[in-house]
Amino acid sequence: MSLYSIAPHTPFLPCLVEAVMDGRLLGGWDRSGPFWLSDVTIILPTRRAREALADAFAAHPQFSGLLPDMRTFGGEVEDEEPFLPPFEAPALPASASRLQRRLKLSALVAGWASTVEGRAAFSTPPTAAEIFSMADSLGTLIDDLIIEERSPADIRALGGEMAQELGNYWQQTLQFLDIALNAWPAWLRDQELADAASLRGLRLERQANALRFLFGDRPVIAAGSTGSIPATARLLKAIAELPRGAVVLPGLDMAMSPDMHEALLDPATNPHGHPQYGLAQLLRRFGAGVGQVTELCRSSHPRTALVNLALAPTARTALWSEQRLPDAMVAEALAGVATIQARNEDEEARAIALAGRDALERELTVGIVTPDRNLARRIAAELRRFDIVVDDAAGTPLFHASAGRLARQILNLASGNCAPVDLLALLRNRATTLDGERGALVALADDIDLGLLRGQRPAPGMAGLRAMLAAHLAGKLKYPARKLTPARGAEIAALFDRLEAAIAPLLVLLQAPLLAASELAEALGQSLVALSPEAPLPGREAFQAWVEDMRTLAGQGHRFAPRGLEDVLAALMTGAEVRHRVPEDRRSDIAIWGQLEARLMSPDLLVLASLNEDKWPGAADPGPWLSRGMRLGAGLEPPERMQGLAAHDFAQGLGNHQVILAYAERVGASPSLPSRLVQRLDAFVGEGAAQALRARGRVWIDQARQLDAVATVRPAARPAPNPPVHARPRKLSVTEIETLMRSPYDLYAKHVLKLKPLDALGEDPDARERGTIIHAIFARFVDDNIDPAAPDAFNRLMAIAAEEFAGLEAIGERRDIWLRRFATAATQFLEFEQGRAHLVAARHAEVSGRWDLRLVEPFTITGQADRVDRLANGTLEILDFKTGSPPSPGAMKAFEAPQLPVEALMAVHGGFKDIAPADTSALTYIKIGLGPDAFRSSSFALPEGMSVMEVADAVFARMQAQIDYFLMHETPLPSRLLPVKAQRFAGAYDHLARVAEWTAVDGEDEP
Incomplete structure (x- = not known):
């Protein structure tokens, strides 16, 4: 038996070439003829190694131009077939593909999950994606059994050997594993198919049996394999036993002692993670020891010895102090x-x-x-x-490649009822053309974004998008970010028609109660072709090949409901690669x-x-x-x-x-x-x-x-634009007075640059929308002059709430939740009103106000008070309903919450329509929240010894100074001049002011 090794410090392929050219690996084969090298067969682990070996032969000075017969272990079938013996052998069965196995096992897993035992095993029914993933993990276990040549009986035997330790849970697991251990092999036999790993083992076995017939006494060299697969190890042994066969191992530790070699063969010492474990196991299969292996290119280098000692088995690290090199x-x-x-x-x-x-x-x-x-x-x-x-x-996984990403976007659009985010994600994908010009499509996508979707909530599906377009063209949309012409509307309508036709296969499929994986792939493939017929799309060929593979497996596998489809697609595409x-x-x-x-x-x-x-x-x-x-x-x-x-x-x-x-x-x-x-x-x-x-x-x-460094680092400075005085605003709302105090930059962005924040695309109703609705409910209650003490007051208030919340029909579940939660607030609101009814002479809701000031130049304050009540003593109480948090008491006492005091000033100067001028004696915040304290009132925190009107006068002095300093003179307008320390969200213009860049420089906290 001819066994060799090449040390790690010796270049493997040049050493191999030298040993072939000088005859050391040829067993005395005649090298006198011109074609002797073509009689040599060399088998390597990979195609890349085969190509590199060809280059190494070409670089050898004695190379005559004729290469040896170079092959690979476990290559394609056409690479292995020349190994077959010159006698007729039974035809091997066809291979079951990985995808075919995944689908079949998924049906078996789903069937078991629906049994009594299966329902008991899972705390919740597994989703379709989980079923396909479990099918893949079962496939891995099947491959492990095949590759390591174990049988299902070895798994079942664990129940007897480890019964006490494993208990009932193992019995339950074993029932599930029967899918892999029994049902799958039976199905393969019925279909006359075999696992790819099984066929690979059979081919390797045939090669081992055919060696003597094919090569006789010609040189055959197997180089670079560790023989980790038993079938490969047997082939290596058969090669080593040929008359002129040789096996060249990579990096065997030739200094390994017999004791260390034995330790690597003993599972009790846990040697499996050692770098020499695989080679030691291979030598055992050969029936050989380290002493029977020859160093092919004798040389020495202290690094090899050092690395072998450093990676020694754990038990031998105690000897490091003795073995450490000088x-x-x-x-x-x-x-x-x-x-x-x-x-x-x-x-x-x-x-x-x-x-x-x-x-x-x-x-x-x-x-x-x-x-x-x-x-x-x-x-x-x-x-x-x-x-x-x-x-x-x-390669790149198909699911994450460009073609896979486009497929996911198409699937999300169809399964998400054409939600705004999914729609624009698909339209902005560069591969989406809908058989048109890409630039025109981009412009239409911008118009759809700004004209139809920002700040709006279309009803589900393409019908909802068309209804939104019709409402826009009819002038019924409130405050669209961009106005569309009728001609542009016609182009968008035509785009919607093309888009709906493109995704129609998916839309039709998703109406079915259950669908097969092949049906999903087929519909997705048709839609992708319609959306991107000719645009450059990396991974298109791999995607189409995946669709074709799924088409050949039509109807197979677990049938599932159209839910969680992106996860299902990820599971179905597992293993599909896009080769670079x-x-x-x-x-x-x-x-x-x-x-x-x-x-x-x-x-x-x-x-x-x-x-x-x-x-x-x-x-x-x-x-x-x-x-x-x-x-x-x-x-x-x-x-x-x-x-x-x-x-x-x-x-x-x-x-x-x-x-x-x-x-x-x-x-x-x-x-x-x-x-x-x-x-x-x-x-x-x-x-x-x-x-x-x-x-x-x-x-x-x-x-x-x-x-990427620069010689001089200049920290980002706080932006402080200084526009001309005439460009600065001459009118602010009562809420903007606080903005002027805290962040003048925001007023610059809003009034000078005329920038308006866009609502988040596809944003669900949030606290702001809920607050708007609640304000409208309480305003209507007051406008309808409903007596809070009347027996039907609650029912009438809830009827108003039902009408106001009706606008949320697109998300009915949240509408119903908000309505139920509002019932608690409604009860507490009526109790609050009843408790102060004897103090109130008249109620006014959603009162608009305007106050013209005479400063250096005329200046106007506008606003709308949630409630202004005239009390029985002739003074006013101003109420502010909050779905968020009211200002902190500290901010109120420091005159940093100016809204209600400024409204008091507007009231005393006759700024509110239909309300006679009067002093304000109370400022009240009403917090509308969730849970038991859905309605909670609190008074404005006044500095000690000051009345409401005295606080209002102090706020007016500060406001007047701020207006004069920042708006009547060319003074820079900084951002976050007086930030709210507890604010957890970014301001509307913080990104424009690059707040994240300079707050760390100035040592300020993040918003």
């Missing part, structure tokens, strides 16, 4: 290694891009390895800053690889990125059905097995001549730890050497931070 040897081992310790992922990507760019300028090749696709995209984007187009071989097109201007000397693709590669500079815990290695997740102990009990590998493979990739990567290790201290919004692999390396080499690695990487961190 400082000089550590320095030699780590020469060419640097660590980038970035603050966040953005900085990590930028630093890596800068390191890659520097290497390219020195005419070096660069490989970047990361399991994190988001970081890969960041790095690719950063490299584009330097006009470096990198080939990122990984190789850019024409991409460079061949730099690439971004996944961990599998990077195996056997030896660029001049290798960057190992995303070295964060739970990324590299990933979290050890055993799945939802079997715990780690259950998996071991059933003979399956535990989840740490994948961590062992990640550790092996790390060790192999560290063998490169120049290496950069990179990780971020924060991932997303959370702190993150460096990978356990990095932590072990740091602990073994010592703090001094670890800091030296980071000092080398610091150059890229510093450059990354300087890349």
Whole structure:
């Protein structure tokens, strides 16, 4: 048996080529003829490795131009078929696709969930998306059983072996798992199909059996595989047993002692996460030990020994103090290694891009390895800053690709009854053309946004949008943000017709009580083509292929109600990828690889990125059905097995001549730890050497931070525009007096720039709308002159409320809730009015007022008081109904809540229509809330020793000074001059004033 290994510090493929060309791996095969190399067969793990091996042969000085026969393990069927023996073998069954399995298992899961046992197992009935996700997790368990060659009996046996420990819950789980263990295989047999993993194992088995017939005594070399799949391990063993067969292992620790080798074979020592675990298991399948493996390219480097010691099994870390290498040897081992310790992922990507760019300028090749696709995209984007187009071989999930995003927007529009947000999201997608000119569609979308939807609430569906358009053209909409001409209205109506026709397949489908996954995909595909027939759309081909696959499975799978469809679509698209097109201007000397693709590669500079815990290695997740102990009990590998493979990739990567290790201290919004692999390396080499690695990487961190830095940082200043005096307002409302005191900038934006805040698109009725309705209810009660003590007062008040809340018919559930809650407020309101009825001579509701002042120039104060009551003693009481919070007592006493005092001034000067001038003796806030205290009154907090009119006079003096200073002179108008400290929401013009930029500079709290 010919077994070899190539150490991590030795470039794998060049060593392999050299060993082939000098005959060491050929077992004495004749190399005298011109075509001898074509008689050699070499099998590698990946196609990328095969391409790189071809380049390595081409670069060899003795290469004559004829390549060996190069193949891959587990490649496509057409790659594996040449392995089949020259005798007739039974035809293999067709493969059941992953999508086909998902649909079939979903029907089985849904059927079980509807049984008595199923209903008892779930606290709530699973949604369609949850059913499809459970089907996928069952499929993963099926693949695990097939790949590791275990049977359903091994799972069922757990009930007997662990009955006391697992109890009734396991019996319930086992009933559910029968879907995977019994029903699915039975269905495959009925359909004459097989799982892809099963077929792959059968093909590998056939290849192993056919080797002697196909190759005879010709050289066959299997290189770079760890044999983690049992069927692959048997094929490797069969190759090693050929007359001229050879197996070349990647990075076997040749210094591994027999004791350590035995420990890696003992599950009790938990060796699964060790980088040598997979190779040790492979040697056991070969019936061989480390001593029977030959180092193919004999060389030594202290880094390999250092890494092997640093990643030793946990039990052997106690020997570190004895095994630690001398400082000089550590320095030699780590020469060419640097660590980038970035603050966040953005900085990590930028630093890596800068390191890659520097290497390219020195005419070096660069490989970047990361399991994190988001970081890969960041790095690719950063490299584009330097006009470096990198080939990122990984794809994008179809659900998140441009085609998937458009499909989601179409689905949301149809299932959401053409809600405003969904409508504009779809119209503003660049791929949406509706078979027209994109620029014209954008202009129509703007008109729909501002003319029909802002501040409005259309009824559901396309009918609601058409009714809103008709109301606008008839002049019945209140305060539209943009006026539409009849001609423009006709264009919008035509757009609505085209849009409705485009999504008609979905609209019709969503009327059905239940639908199949294939029906949803078919309707979605038709709508996407109608909305975007020819526009550039990345992922269009993959989306159409997914639709076609779903069409071939018509009617299969769980039938579900049309609810939560975006989650359903995400589950149905799981596994569908959009492969990146190789850019024409991409460079061949730099690439971004996944961990599998990077195996056997030896660029001049290798960057190992995303070295964060739970990324590299990933979290050890055993799945939802079997715990780690259950998996071991059933003979399956535990989840740490994948961590062992990640550790092996790390060790192999560290063998490169120049290496950069990179990780971020924060991932997303959370702190993150460096990978356990990095932590072990740091602990073994010592703090001094670890800091030296980071000092080398610091150059890229510093450059990354300087890349977008400026020489002089000028903090953002508080905006303070200073418009001409004649442009400043000469009329303010009573509520704007407080705005003048607190934020003059807001008056500048509103009255000088004429900017009006737009209502949020598709905004539901909120506290402001509820407050408007409640004001109208109480005003009508007073205008109708209803006696609060009358027996029918409550019923009449509730009848008014029902009429006012009727405008919320589009959201009937919230209307009913508000109406029920208002009943408590109505009862307390009547009690309040009855308690003061003997004090009130006349009530006035929603009273408009105007007060003309004679200052440097004429100035007008306007406003509308919620209630002004003339009391029996001839004075007035002004009431303000609040659905929000009244001002704080401190603000009232500091004259920072001027609205009611100014209304008192208006009243004494005869500013209110139909109310004779009089002093005000009481200012009252009425808080309309929820719960038992739905109606609560409070008096204006007066400074000690002052009356209402004295407070009003003090407010007038301050108001007059503010008007004179800010509006009658060219004085800058600052933002947030006197902010409300407890205010939790942003002001209408805070974004325009860039408040978030300068409040931190000035040390102020955020709003």
